[in-house]
Each structure stands twice: as structure tokens, then as C-alpha cells.
Amino acid sequence: MNAEGQVLFEIKGLCKSFGSFEMRDLNLDIPQGYVVGLIGENGAGKTTLIKCITGANIIDSGSIRLFGSEDRTEIDGRVGVVFDECHLFQQMTGAQIGKLMSTLFGNWDQTRYSELMSTFGIPEEKKLKEYSRGMRMKIQVAVALSHNPELVIMDEATAGMDPAARDEFLDLVMDYMQDENHTVLMSSHITSDLERIADYIVFIHKGRIVMNGPKDEILENYGIAKGSERDILAIGRENIISLRREELSTSALVADRKGVAEAFPELVVDPASLDDIMVMVIRGDSA
Numbered sequence: 001m002n003a004e005g006q007v008l009f010e011i012k013g014l015c016k017s018f019g020s021f022e023m024r025d026l027n028l029d030i031p032q033g034y035v036v037g038l039i040g041e042n043g044a045g046k047t048t049l050i051k052c053i054t055g056a057n058i059i060d061s062g063s064i065r066l067f068g069s070e071d072r073t074e075i076d077g078r079v080g081v082v083f084d085e086c087h088l089f090q091q092m093t094g095a096q097i098g099k100l101m102s103t104l105f106g107n108w109d110q111t112r113y114s115e116l117m118s119t120f121g122i123p124e125e126k127k128l129k130e131y132s133r134g135m136r137m138k139i140q141v142a143v144a145l146s147h148n149p150e151l152v153i154m155d156e157a158t159a160g161m162d163p164a165a166r167d168e169f170l171d172l173v174m175d176y177m178q179d180e181n182h183t184v185l186m187s188s189h190i191t192s193d194l195e196r197i198a199d200y201i202v203f204i205h206k207g208r209i210v211m212n213g214p215k216d217e218i219l220e221n222y223g224i225a226k227g228s229e230r231d232i233l234a235i236g237r238e239n240i241i242s243l244r245r246e247e248l249s250t251s252a253l254v255a256d257r258k259g260v261a262e263a264f265p266e267l268v269v270d271p272a273s274l275d276d277i278m279v280m281v282i283r284g285d286s287a
Helices: 046-054 094-104 110-119 133-145 163-176 191-197 215-221 229-233 257-263 274-283
Strands: 007-018 021-031 035-039 061-066 079-082 151-155 183-187 200-205 208-214 223-227 240-245 250-254 268-271
Touching: 007 046, 021 046, 021 183, 021 200, 021 208, 035 046, 035 191, 035 274, 046 061, 046 151, 046 183, 079 133, 094 110, 094 133, 110 133, 110 163, 133 151, 133 163, 163 183, 163 191, 191 215, 191 274, 200 215, 200 274, 208 215, 208 274, 215 257, 215 274, 223 229, 223 257, 229 240, 229 250, 240 274, 250 274, 257 268
Parallel strands: 035 183, 035 200, 079 151, 151 183
Antiparallel strands: 007 021, 007 061, 200 208, 223 250, 223 268, 240 250
16 A cells, blocks of 8 residues: 555445435445546446545435545545546636636646646647547546646546547556555446556445455455356355356356365366456356
């Protein structure tokens, strides 16, 4: 942990519900100096959680402390946000957005903003309503990174970007993280991006956190065991996170890949990617 184990923000007993969706008793500590990847299927609660953290959603109960405070007025300038939908003024040009932000943020860096706009290939004279979805995401990123926030929160920031633009964006995130006091919370459906840059992974499913921890430990320890249903169940239900029964074989998600492979040499136990883990939890049966 880059910042000597400091907790940047902590969530305790968070509850939020609307319609049929419910997020209940959610607890999470996010360490400072990390890129934290937030994963989960559509409707799992990623955007709801991000909006609760930023104050865009009012929570039903529980607490969210950022930089040791629950008062958003004390920390707004220290946080940069990129939502999955652009909330900047659509009638304004990129240049006008820059001038507006300079009046809102005391540490606004106009040179940095212009550099990012140029890097992303965004014409500053065009109105936002004329931008593509990908370009609107990019200008949000430019705004978020141009007032030197300590925490950047991004909700599907790479949505609408082509592979080259995504690669460029990930390089920017890694450059931003050269300062060990910086932290990124980033949700994405593109788990390969998170496998590349994330230090820590939080997996939310049906409004619950089902997995969180250092990415390297997760990828090192989790595995997919494959074999007959009888052989798979011999692992012990207490050691199986999720099961998938198919016509010719059964698969199990396990959290101790090496231990299972050693104890049951007749099974094939492969490393699990973040995609593998998500699919097994979402489509599998709990053990």
C-alpha cells in the first residue's frame, strides 16, 4: 500500500434502496494510493455506490467518510468525478468549459486542461452536444484531472472509447498515480483494463460486496476447478464459492487454487481471470 496503510474513505452500514433494488449493510474501506477497480454486472449497484460516495444519491442509512469527514463541502475540491453520463453544459464549447472550471476550482490548471484536450484530440471550439459519447467521456476526464484532485472517481470512463483511446487513457491514469497520495476508484466492464492498472478489486453483486482485496492476490489465489460433479463436490462445499453444471462437466470457483490442485490431482484447476470470477458468481450456483 503506497500511502502506508492509510484509509482514504470508509463506508459503514450503507443502505440504499429504490424500486426493487436494495443495497444493505455495505461496509468497505478504500486504501489511499491505490487504483481500485469496481466490477459487477449491469444493475449490480456500481453506479449507485459511486453516486452515494459522491453525494449525488442520498443514502438511507449508514455513513461514508472521505478524508476523515462526512461533510462533502470540506472535500469537494479534493475529488474529481467522471460519471457514465456527461453532466457538463451541452451548449458550451470545450474552451468555455475550461473557463467555467477555472472559476470553480482554486487550483485549476488551464495548461493541463489544454494539454489533455489536445492529447484526446478534442476540438475546444465545438459545443459538447456535437461531441460523440466517447469525446464527452474524454472531456470529463480532462476536467477531473485538471484541478489536481487527491481522489478521482470514474464510472465506466472508458465507455465509448476505441482501443487506442483506452490505452492512452490508462497511461494517463498510471501517470496520475505517480503521486503516491493520489487514489482512483474506477468502475469498468472491461476487466482487462483493470487487470492492467488496478491494485485492488471490489466486486459488487446484487447490491452486496462479494469479493474485495488486492488484485494480485485475487488472481494468484482464485481458480476454476473442472471435473465430474462427483469429483468437484468432493472438494467440499465449504471450499467452493460457486458451481456451474454443464452437460459434460462441472466447474467450481475456488479461492485456494493451489491447495485444491494439490489435494485433488485428478482435477484440472486453472487460474481465474476477473471475467472468469464474475461469470462464475453471476451465472453459477452458490455452493
